[in-house]
Amino acid sequence: MTAAIAAPGRGALHVFAYHLIGYRRTWWGTAFSSFLLPLIYLAGIGLGVGGYVDRGHQLGVDYLSFLAPGVLAATGLSIAIDESMYRVYSQFAWDRTYEGMLNTPLRIVDIVLGQLAFVVFRALVAVTVFLLVMAAFGTVHSGWAVGVLPTAMLLALACAAPTFAFTATQHTDSSFAVLTRFVVIPVQLFSGVFFPIAQLPAGVRVLAWLSPLWHGVEVCRSLTLGTPRWWPVLGHLGYLALWAAVGLVLAHRAFRRRLVV
Amino acid sequence: MLTTLLLRVSPRRAGAVVERNVLVHRRGWVVLASGFFEPLLYLLSLGIGLGALVGRVPFAGESVAYPVFLAPAMLAVQAMNAALTETTFNVFGKLKYMRLYDAVLATPVTPLELALGEIGWCLARSGLYSGAFLGLMALLGLTPSGWAILAWPAAVLIGFAFAALGMALTTFLRSWQDFDYVMIIMMVMFMFAGTFTPLGAYPAWARPLVELTPLYHGVTITRGLSLGHLDLAMLGHAAYLVGCCILGLWVAARRLGRLLQP
Numbered sequence: 172m173t174a175a176i177a178a179p180g181r182g183a184l185h186v187f188a189y190h191l192i193g194y195r196r197t198w199w200g201t202a203f204s205s206f207l208l209p210l211i212y213l214a215g216i217g218l219g220v221g222g223y224v225d226r227g228h229q230l231g232v233d234y235l236s237f238l239a240p241g242v243l244a245a246t247g248l249s250i251a252i253d254e255s256m257y258r259v260y261s262q263f264a265w266d267r268t269y270e271g272m273l274n275t276p277l278r279i280v281d282i283v284l285g286q287l288a289f290v291v292f293r294a295l296v297a298v299t300v301f302l303l304v305m306a307a308f309g310t311v312h313s314g315w316a317v318g319v320l321p322t323a324m325l326l327a328l329a330c331a332a333p334t335f336a337f338t339a340t341q342h343t344d345s346s347f348a349v350l351t352r353f354v355v356i357p358v359q360l361f362s363g364v365f366f367p368i369a370q371l372p373a374g375v376r377v378l379a380w381l382s383p384l385w386h387g388v389e390v391c392r393s394l395t396l397g398t399p400r401w402w403p404v405l406g407h408l409g410y411l412a413l414w415a416a417v418g419l420v421l422a423h424r425a426f427r428r429r430l431v432v
Numbered sequence: 433m434l435t436t437l438l439l440r441v442s443p444r445r446a447g448a449v450v451e452r453n454v455l456v457h458r459r460g461w462v463v464l465a466s467g468f469f470e471p472l473l474y475l476l477s478l479g480i481g482l483g484a485l486v487g488r489v490p491f492a493g494e495s496v497a498y499p500v501f502l503a504p505a506m507l508a509v510q511a512m513n514a515a516l517t518e519t520t521f522n523v524f525g526k527l528k529y530m531r532l533y534d535a536v537l538a539t540p541v542t543p544l545e546l547a548l549g550e551i552g553w554c555l556a557r558s559g560l561y562s563g564a565f566l567g568l569m570a571l572l573g574l575t576p577s578g579w580a581i582l583a584w585p586a587a588v589l590i591g592f593a594f595a596a597l598g599m600a601l602t603t604f605l606r607s608w609q610d611f612d613y614v615m616i617i618m619m620v621m622f623m624f625a626g627t628f629t630p631l632g633a634y635p636a637w638a639r640p641l642v643e644l645t646p647l648y649h650g651v652t653i654t655r656g657l658s659l660g661h662l663d664l665a666m667l668g669h670a671a672y673l674v675g676c677c678i679l680g681l682w683v684a685a686r687r688l689g690r691l692l693q694p
Contacts, residue, residue: 214623224486
């Protein structure tokens with residue numbers, strides 16, 4: 172038992188394993204939708220509006236190849252945030268799982284890291300499936316595309332950690348619908364997923380630069396198109412790492428406040 | 433059979449179900465207001481951002497700017513989404529978890545009145561959103577024809593059809609897991625029901641499938657009105673939606689009665 176406390180990371184691993192065991196019962200539903208949704212998206216755009224965009228030749232690549240990595244990154248973001256709202260909230264307020272965990276040798280940091288690891292894992296599974304579907308549609312143009320997997324994991328961490336901090340401060344579940352509508356959906360619509368942000372008015376473009384999703388989209392797109400330029404990629408990843416680091420500190424503090432003090 | 437049932441409906445009792453919803457939502461106005469916000473964002477992002485990439489699309493023998501083509505479809509999609517989320521997620525919660533309907537049916541309210549009351553509330557809500565959205569379209573210059581005003585009642589009809597179908601569908605759902613399927617149905621219609629492209633852009637084998645979806649008929653009506661292309665076929669599309677209303681109501685009332693009455 173003392174070994175479990177002493178070894179850093181061991182506790183988090185146990186928490187991660189706990190969430191994985193629960194997921195064994197429900198994985199089929201999520202795997203099904205994480206396979207079907209990109210399929211619907213890519214087929215819908217490919218069969219339909221993509222043809223009209225391609226006639227205009229404004230993008231330099233076919234629209235499907237432009238759109239797919241964007242939707243992939245957006246999927247990573249939406250899974251990360253979805254999994255950080257009700258699932259985390261219920262463990263504070265309804266099931267009180269976290270209270271139970273604190274009565275074992277686990278520390279706050281283990282609970283936060285273990286839960287975050289599970290969220291990142293969920294995003295990784297969905298994004299991997301998405302990448303395979305993309306390949307089947309011929310939208311993977313380079314071996315660099317494998318790099319979207321760690322990129323999406325970092326993006327998921329950058330989005331999930333601050334959401335954890337937010338969730339830990341909530342005492343009803345009503346703000347989650349508001350967060351989805353006023354933050355998640357606007358971010359997805361204006362972060363360069365569907366069209367280059369150069370088309371946005373200058374004021375809105377600044378907001379897109381701030382959004383972690385835009386940075387994730389830029390990296391994923393350059394990787395699947397096989398056109399990564401290293402300095403910008405490092406800059407984008409650094410910005411995401413900053414979100415993740417600040418988010419982690421905030422999440423840890425908010426969890427401590429909620430559970431201990 | 434449904435007509436005899438409908439004759440026995442008391443507007444006062446169905447109205448009581450609506451009134452309950454109004455009372456509950458007096459506190460949740462932020463969530464209500466956010467319903468206006470979302471379609472506006474979609475319109476700005478997809479219509480204007482994507483529209484610049486698309487340029488013009490062919491419609492009824494002429495070419496129209498993409499935002500003008502897409503906006504009435506978004507109006508129909510919004511009516512569908514509002515109706516389906518209300519009558520699936522919210523109704524399921526009330527049916528299975530809050531056990532609200534057990535309490536309601538212990539009063540003189542009948543299952544059909546309950547279904548009509550829930551749908552009435554849903555239409556009042558989505559009708560407001562549709563009106564606001566249509567006003568916005570007009571402000572942005574996306575409604576070339578004066579007939580566009582009729583797209584408002586059309587949106588309410590679309591909402592009615594999906595609310596009735598949604599109520600019926602909800603009575604078959606077993607747990608929250610099944611909502612994955614509801615989301616997929618909504619997503620498929622959103623992507624493939626002629627919202628983003630004219631029917632002619634689909635391969636020939638896919639067209640009859642597109643024509644099966646209620647959303648396709650809704651989009652055809654709102655788009656025709658907004659662009660001022662009226663023809664008799666619109667009555668056929670409207671009849672399809674009315675058929676969906678009747679079918680949904682009939683199934684929902686029967687199933688609710690069977691599920692809830694001892």
